[in-house]
Structures are given as structure tokens and as C-alpha cells.
Amino acid sequence: MKKILLMGNPNVGKSAIFSRLTGVRTIISNYSGTTIEFTEGYINYKGKRDKVIDVPGAYTLEPTNEAEKVAVEMLNKGCDIVVCVMDATNLERGLNLTLQLLKRRIPTIIVLNIWDEAKHKGIKIDIEKMEKYLNVPVVSTCGITGEGIKKFVDRLSEANISQIEYEEKAKWTKIGEIIENVQVVTHRHHTFLETLGDLSIHHIIGIPIAIIILYISFTLIRLIGEGLIGYVTEPLFEKYWMIVLERISYFLHPGSFLHSIFIGQLIEGGIDFGQSFGILSTGLFIPIAAVLPYIFAFYLVLSLLEDCGYLPRLGVMVDNIFHKLGLHGLSIVPMLLGLGCNVPGALGTRILESKRERFIAGTLMAIAVPCMAQIAMIAGLIGPYGAKGFGLVFGTLFIVLIITGVVMNMTLKGESPEIFIEIPPYRIPYWKAILKKLWMRLYGFLKEALPYVMLGVFIVNILYTIGAIELAGRIFSPIVTKVFGLPKEAIGALIVGFLRKDVAVGMLAPLGLSFKQLVISCVVLAMYFPCIATFTVLAKELGFVDMLKSVLIMIISTLIVGGLLNLIL
Amino acid sequence: MNIPLSELKNGEGGIITEISGGGRLITKLQNLGIVQGKKILKISGQFMRGPITVRIGNTTVAIGFGMAQKIILEVAKK
DSSP states (O other): OEEEEESSSSTHHHHHHHHHOOOOOOOOOOOOTTSSSSSEEEEETTTEEEEEOOOOOOOOOSSHHHHHHHHHHHHTTTEEEEEEEGGGGGGGHHHHHHHHTTOOOOOEEEESSSSSHHHHHTEEOOOHHHHHTTTEEEEETTTTTTTTOOOOOOOOOOOOOOOOOOOOOHHHHHHHHHHHHHEOOOOOOOOHHHHHHTTTTTTTTHHHHHHHHHHHHHHHHHHHHHHHHHIHHHIIIIIIIIIHHHHHHHHOOOTSSHHHTTOOOTTTTTTTTTTSSTTTTHIIIIIIIEEEEEEEEHHHHHHHHHTOEEEEEHHHTHHHHHHHOOOGGGGGGHHHHHHHHHHHHHGGGGOOOHHHHHHHHHHHHHHHOOOOOHHHHHHHHHHGTHHHHHHHHHHHHHHHHHHHHHHHHSSSSSSOOOOEEOOOOOOOOOOHHHHHHHHHHHHHHHHHHHHHHHHHHHHHHHHHTHHHHHHHHHHHHHHIIIOOOOOOOGHHHHHTTTOOOHHHHHHGGOOOOOOOOEEEEEEEEHHSSOHHHHHHHHHHHHHHHHHHHHHHHHHHHHHHHHHHHHHHO | OOEEEOOOOOEEEHHHHEEEEEEHHHHHHHHHHHTTTOOOOOEEETTTOOOEEEEEEEEEEEEEEHHTTTTTEEEOOO
């Protein structure tokens, strides 16, 4: 079995091609650095079966960030064929890496992807001449629609070692020479999308555009999320699942141990999906009825933003603000990913160059960026109080984000590098790609969340039964009651928050908290510690010592903010 | 006339004559196609020494202000 590496610049469509070749679903977006880890799959052709690896994008083989490091390591481990994927609309930039790859003397084949857009933009590339110059086969494709993929697979076995020679100093002259000879660009007018692209990074017009896009995005998320809960998931649970549960409840006898595990406590003689806290009642209701609609809404909107190419532009617009936090504008991408789930968000910090930036970004996310599951539960809990509750919780978290960032930027050693990113052209999102990505993310959520939420609910019941929560409540009651002004039962939520934040927020519902206590407990739950999944990933990304520092910052800032809220509100 | 990219007005362009920085900066810029002798067009610059967006060939790149100060261009005299 041969090992085939898919390599190329960021955002040239390696993952789209990989997906076409292997049938393995991957996340594809329109910005650099979507793939931060390699993905493996298999391709069957001409009766053979070979391994294909989708490598993170790199501009160079002299790595400048974590993703590029991964790419070079993959190459150094050795492989049988390199598939060098190039953006046909950006030949010149791509040749820098291509020449470096060809010099490695590994059998190579070149894929000129995004061929359709190049044609559209009036870029003509003479493929035969290019093959002569580079001394390896060249195939044109469109990874998103699948055009040209078959031809590419047919020619895969023709991959050969290039004999190209050039002096390192004269590399750019060589690139210029190749471009001059193989590419013809016919002049044409700015398209509407290009004009829009330039306007959305304009120093004045870009600001209202950013505000409008963000406002529409979050309004859409709220409307879709609320709508789905109110009209679809809640009615389904109340009308149908309730009947099933009532049967089970009758069968298990209320008050028995099994009943309290599976159905939970009866509230005023009936099952309450929010408060009963059985595995089959609240344990299913939280992930499917309360959280899934928001996850769906969030990832639908995020996918559209990702695929059209707006995110890097937003990064440019917010660069100044992020600089105050010791980050640059592109950090908005992992932060937004973190808003969906902190785990991909933490992984996404790899697109940042320095360790310092990754520490700041990871810590800020864990403290002040609640995930969508948690947000959905907070919305359900505090929603009845209207915009005031929302504003208080998220306003506080936003202020915490800014202050913690500024303080870290002032106290941590070193300086953070400036923004330096490629801005992709705007593209009309391809609906099939959007649906595929949305499905992957929803499936990923259900696979992760369902068992953990049910486990969480199970553990809650066990902890109550053996009296562990009461004990913990007594030990930590000075902090919980004196500093935060919460009832000591709230400690149960803080314990379960280690496992799943959405379940933890759900545990606040039966406590009968006042408005002030609800706000404080939501903020504290968001800040005090990441959930176990995020913690594991962050610890791996930051290393043990930095993770310890990060946790200290989390705990201290939670004590300060929770205490202050208790005093002010 | 030679001026740094940071002082260019929106919509103006020039030819890169020099990158006045260390080897690391030169390599970093070079990876995105910003090399001596290339034509570069400024598209926008954000307030308060924010990032500057340029077009070079078919690529659009956002560059931090500090880096833009080190990219020296030759522009036509007005």
C-alpha cells in the first residue's frame, strides 16, 4: 500500500479533493487554516488501495506556525507520492511551495484546483507547458463540484520525480519565468463580489458592514434556535416522549431507586423535563430539545460565514481591539469556533504563531467564551427575564474577556506578532458543502454530547443519593454562599460543570434561584473551569505548566467577578 | 520616490524596492508572494495604525502596520 500526501498552500481546497478521493468527510471552509491536523483516508483505484493523508496547508517548508510544523513533519516521515495542490487563481504564490516540494525528489503530481474560478477570472494556464517546466504531471480540477477528479485519479500513477534545478537565491526569478511562460491573464473589470470584498475591509464602510453581519448572524441564531425549540423539539417531547415516560414511570414506581435514576423526581406529581433530572427525562431533553436547535442554528450561520470568506475580513476589522488583548485579528476565528464548542476552538488556536498568543487565546476562550450548549441552557433559564438577564450575563463575560486579555497582555513576557493573513476572495457558498459540514458538526455534537449528558445526569443522581453533594456543599459553602451569594446546593452544578456545562446550568433550574443568583451562577459556571473535554485538549495544546497557570487565572478571576457581582447587583 | 507601504494612500500602488527587515521578515513576506520587484496595490488601511490590506498579483493580503512600515516602495512622483 502506498502513502499519498495531499500538500499545498492554505485554502487551495486540499480537503475538498481529499473528501472526493476517499469519501471521508472533512470540514471545508473558505479561509486559511481550516485543517489543523492531518486526516487519513483510503482511495481505491485500478484495483489498488492506497492511503491518502490530508495535510494542513503550508506556505513554505520552513514552518512558521503549528499547522505548518505538522505539514513538514508529515513530509519528513516519508511518503510514496506527493499530490501538490495549487490554486489556479494564485499560481505564483503556490509555486514557492511547489518548487520546494519538487526539490525533495519525491514522486509528485500537481493538481491545479479552483480551475473554474480561474477561467472565470480570465486566467489561462497552459498545462502542457507547465508540465514541461516542472517536469511532473499537471491536472486541472474543481474539488467542490468534483470536476476533473476522475482524470486526476487516472493519472495518479504517472507521478514522477522532477529533475527541476534552480538556485535558492534565484527562486523568485525562476517563478517569474514560469509564470511568464505558462500563464496569460486577460484584463477584465472588477466583479461585484470583488468590490464587496474591498468594501468590507474599508476603514469606514467596513465597520457598519461588520456590525450588520454580526447582528444578523446572532439574530438568526436566536430566531432559528428559539423557533425550533418552541415549535419542534419541545412539542415533540411534551406530546410524544411524555407518554412513553409516563408508562415507564408507572412501571418503575415513583420513589424507587431505578425511578429516580431513569425518570427522576416527580415535580407536582408529574414529569418535568427541566427539573426531574432522570436519564430518560432531563438527560435526553437537554441535548436534543434544548441544545441541539441552537447548535444547528449556530453551525448553519457559522458555515455560511466560513464559506463565503467573510471571517478573515472580520479579522482585519477587529485587529486593533484584539491587539490590546495581545492577539491579532485572526484570533476571532478560533473564538467564534469556541462559541460553538470550546474543543475545536482550542484546537483552532494553532493558526496563531506564538506560544504566547495561543496561551492568551486558549485562556480567554475557557474563561469568557461559553459554548453554544451552555448558551442555549442559559437562554432557557434566564430568557424569561428578557434582555436584562442576557445583557448582564454576556455583558459581564465580554468585559471579563477584555480585562483579562489586557491584563495578560501587560503581564506576560514577550510581544505578540502582527496580523499577516491572506484574504480569500468572496465565494458564493456551495449548498451541498454547507449541508455536509452542518451534518458532520451536528453528528459530532450528538455523538459527544448524548452519552456525556446522560452520564452527567446519572452521576448527579448518584452523588445526591450518597450525599456527596451535600458534603461538598458544606465544605465549600463559605465560597459559594458568602462570596457568590448562592445557596449551598449550587455546588452540585459546579461539580457537574467539570463534566458538562449544559447539564450544570440545567441543575440550577430546580433550585428556585432569584434573578441575581441566576446571573451570578451563570457567569460563575461559564468562567470557573473548562469542561473536561476542553480541559484535556487545552492541556495538550498548552502543556502542563501553562495549563496550571491558565487554571489559576480562571479561578482567581471567577472569585473576583462572582464576588463583585454579588456586591453590585 | 521611495516611501514605506504604510504611507501609501488607498488605491495607490508601487513597486517593492526593499524590505528593510531581518531574514525572518523577508521569508515571512516572501511566503505570500511579497518580494522585491513586485507591484503592490494598497486597498485599505484601518484606523489607528491598524492592518493594511494590499493586492499583489491575484492575492489579497492583510499586513500589520509595523510590517508595512518596513516594505519600501517606489512610487511615481505626483
